Ligand SMILES: O=C(O)CCC(=O)C(=O)O
């Protein structure tokens with residue numbers, strides 16, 4: 001564990017504890033539950049913080065790369081590289097204790113209904129788990145909280161102003177169960193996740209189990225965040241689940257990736273739509289978007305945006321100089337809609353409102369591996385969603401559930 005931990009964010013240093021040798025009891029560091037204000041943001045860098053100058057340079061590079069990417073460029077690899085391998089983060093309160101309890105309840109009932117937990121969703125370093133979709137009753141809440149309290153601050157804090165939270169997506173989100181006794185899984189070997197970065201949130205009450213925590217190989221430390229907090233780290237950081245010695249430990253684990261699509265300038269509305277598909281209402285309630293990049297009004301979704309003069313008073317409050325007398329002049333703004341063209345010329349739907357449902361977009365695929373494609377909205381979206389298949393089913397046309405694999409172990 002690097003020595004610069006102390007004082008990084010008002011959290012006491014985390015001292016070396018060996019990653020879990022199968023049976024030894026790790027000396028784990030319980031993190032305080034009240035971290036509010038620890039670093040002035042909702043996201044607390046726990047260790048291996050880059051020196052400020054290097055961090056600013058990184059941000060600048062990220063901002064430049066992401067706000068004006070060269071035409072046709074893909075964001076995936078810059079995103080992966082942007083996350084410094086040694087960094088581990090904590091988002092102190094992603095869920096409240098009562099939300100955690102509600103999610104635990106829903107997940108346990110889902111497991112009962114399905115006749116047990118899954119054990120084969122991940123090829124290596126298997127976990128006893130359930131996908132996010134299994135507990136449908138709490139899925140909107142979980143997506144919203146992850147977006148609002150994790151992805152949004154994360155995008156703003158670490159990837160620079162040109163980066164929208166919608167550039168991030170979950171490749172896999174699942175509930176993990178560790179249980180002592182009864183043949184349950186008690187620990188998870190050290191591994192790296194094949195994600196840009198990963199997060200895990202403790203859903204159980206810490207009084208319900210002993211031992212546990214997430215151990216980090218290089219740091220030689222095991223961290224035990226409080227209930228409802230998320231521990232985040234680069235997917236390349238080798239880590240594992242420390243053995244529990246009693247009770248049940250329920251976690252929410254998310255593998256986050258960077259969208260392989262650039263949203264700049266005129267396509268911010270499209271990014272917001274994409275965000276809505278992934279994260280529901282929470283993505284709609286977005287913070288201020290850089291005004292010049294906005295196509296549609298963030299409140300009503302209409303395109304009637306008008307530039308007005310603005311000033312800032314001595315207290316830093318913004319004042320808009322709107323004139324009640326000013327009439328909207330719509331001369332020259334009414335056109336008949338052109339007919340869609342052929343062979344990629346003006347083909348597709350015209351984007352007239354921010355919340356317009358672009359049905360064709362569901363078919364947009366991105367390459368995820370050698371010869372492998374998936375919907376740009378994530379592995380769990382299939383392009384014929386909601387459409388009935390007419391005629392004979394094609395051979396091998398079945399959409400394959402694409403479970404996230406842990407790589408580089
Ligand atoms: O148990 C933990 O704290 C870590 C879980 C984890 O790394 C995973 O599921 O990939």
Ligand SMILES: [Fe+2]
Pocket residue numbers: 191192193198239
């Ligand atoms: Fe992991």
